[in-house]
Amino acid sequence: MxxxxxxxxxxxxxxxxxxGLTLPLLKIPKNKPIMFPDKVSVLIPMRNEERNVRPLIESLKKLTYENIEFILLDDGSEDRTKQLSVEMIDGDTRFNLMEGERLPPDWIGKVHACHQLSAKATGDFFLFLDADVRVDPDTVQRSLHAFSDKTGLVTGFPRYPLKSFLGHLLVPMQHFVVYLHLPIVLANLTKWPAATAAHGAYMMFEREAYLKMGGHETVKQSLVEDIHITREMKKNGFFVKLINNTNTVTCYMYETNKEVxxxxxxxxxxxxxxxxxxxxxxxxxxxxxxxxxxxxxxxxxxxxxxxxxxxxxxxxxxxxxxxxxxxxxxxxxxxxxxxxxxxxxxxxxxxxxxxxxxxxxxxxxxxx
Structure with missing residues (x-):
């Protein structure tokens, strides 16, 4: 026995x-430093994020991709999120700070915020980030290199700096579940909706694929919108590429035991x-x-x-x-x-x- x-x-x-070895690393291939002409919209919903505003915007300002716009949405924050955002943007014309609309009764808050952001975006690609994310300067270029024919979405589970006791025990279990249970090859090489995983802190969509799929409105009542929107993307005929972005994207997720x-x-x-x-x-x-x-x-x-x-x-x-x-x-x-x-x-x-x-x-x- x-x-x-x-x-x-x-x-x-x-x-x-x-x-784990079949999960591609988010990187720029050697001898292939292609300069992309596409415009990228970086879209960030924020609600009560005063602790993240400064490091977030500092991180965004260091991105080296040129054809870019940043759209931030204050989703009814009850702290100094809006005030700090205005101070940090400091007249940078690449940034647009939106005031979120009142949450309808049949929507989830973050999903509604992302829907509003997408309606304002003008890019060829939509990069949704959470406010607790920090990105390396070449993250946009790396992300664009991950797209191939019929890829509608690139997503991945970031690196997590850990602070609280429960954070150390539980937050890395997100990677554990993916590596243990998800057949990565099927997730990346097929359009089988069941073979999917995604992390809402980092999701980059090709614009036309996002619109054809129906955007966030399709999953407006989902508490795990990242998973459900990924399945919808596959149902609409697009591939979803799950990557290892821990070398490029960092997420300061659930800092306290209560948040975890x-x-x-x-x-x-x-x-x-x-x-x-x-x-x-x-x-x-x-x-x-x-x-x-x-x-x-x-x-x-x-x-x-x-x-x-x-x-x-x-x-x-x-x-x-x-x-x-x-x-x-x-x-x-x-x-x-x-x-x-x-x-x-x-x-x-x-x-x-x-x-x-x-x-x-x-x-x-x-x-x-």
Missing amino acids: LSIYLITLTILLLWTILN WQGFSKNLFPGIGRNPFLVSILIIFYTILFLFPLPLAIYGVIIAQFSLLVPLILTMTVKFVIDMMTRQKWWLFIGTPLSVALMMILMVYSMYLSMTKRGFTWKGRIYQ
């Missing part, structure tokens, strides 16, 4: 390595289609493959049968490999069982909030 268990975990480790808890509670159950059966399957999967190795290893130490430590080593190695591929802190693998356990707890809690109609709280708004 132990040998079968070890074989299964070894296959899982090899799968993770191979899967609320953010994951909001996204986990909706992200798996609000499917209780799938929650049960995932709990069984993670319990057997990622939680059981810990008590097994403890038992192995007690009885001096050290071969029982191997399953724990293998599961931690899976996490270690993913963290290294995504430029994360090397020692995070030590907390693998706790990270998995917390993710399962939050998955159940997210399901509870949804099924009891208590709703999800985010940035002062409550969503069902």
Whole structure:
């Protein structure tokens, strides 16, 4: 029985390595420094983002792509977001600061903000960024190089600097889930809607593909609009390229424990289609493959049968490999069982909030 268990975990480790290696890095190919004539609209929704405004706009001003416009939308902020934005823009004509319209009852806040931004944009490409994102100076050129024939969207999961206790345990699990569960080759080389992943902090659309797909209005009631808009893109005949952008894009996501808890509670159950059966399957999967190795290893130490430590080593190695591929802190693998356990707890809690109609709280708004 132990040998079968070890074989299964070894296959899982090899799968993770191979899967990660097929994820293309966001880069400019050697000997191909093409200058693009296309205009790029960088579109950023902001709500209560006073802590991010200064570093965000400083980052945007360092972008080296010339044919560019920046459109920022203040979505009813209750802090100094608008004031700080005006100060930081400081007359730079590339920037346009919009005042967001009142949120209609049948829209999600961020989705409505992105919809308004797209209506104002004049570029050939739309690059949607979150306010907590910082980008390298050549990010736009790198992103344009990632497009090929019939590619409608390029997206990827950024690098996450970590601050809070829950942030260290949970935020990198976004990469973990993608590398472990998503067949990258199918995601990038087919138009199969089920084989998709996306991160709303960094999504670059080819304009005509975005408009043909119907834009953010198509997913106006989605709490996980990034996933759903990606599926819609494929349904409309376009490829979606998932890339490793951790070398170029940084996201200061969920800085406090409270933000981590609320953010994951909001996204986990909706992200798996609000499917209780799938929650049960995932709990069984993670319990057997990622939680059981810990008590097994403890038992192995007690009885001096050290071969029982191997399953724990293998599961931690899976996490270690993913963290290294995504430029994360090397020692995070030590907390693998706790990270998995917390993710399962939050998955159940997210399901509870949804099924009891208590709703999800985010940035002062409550969503069902």
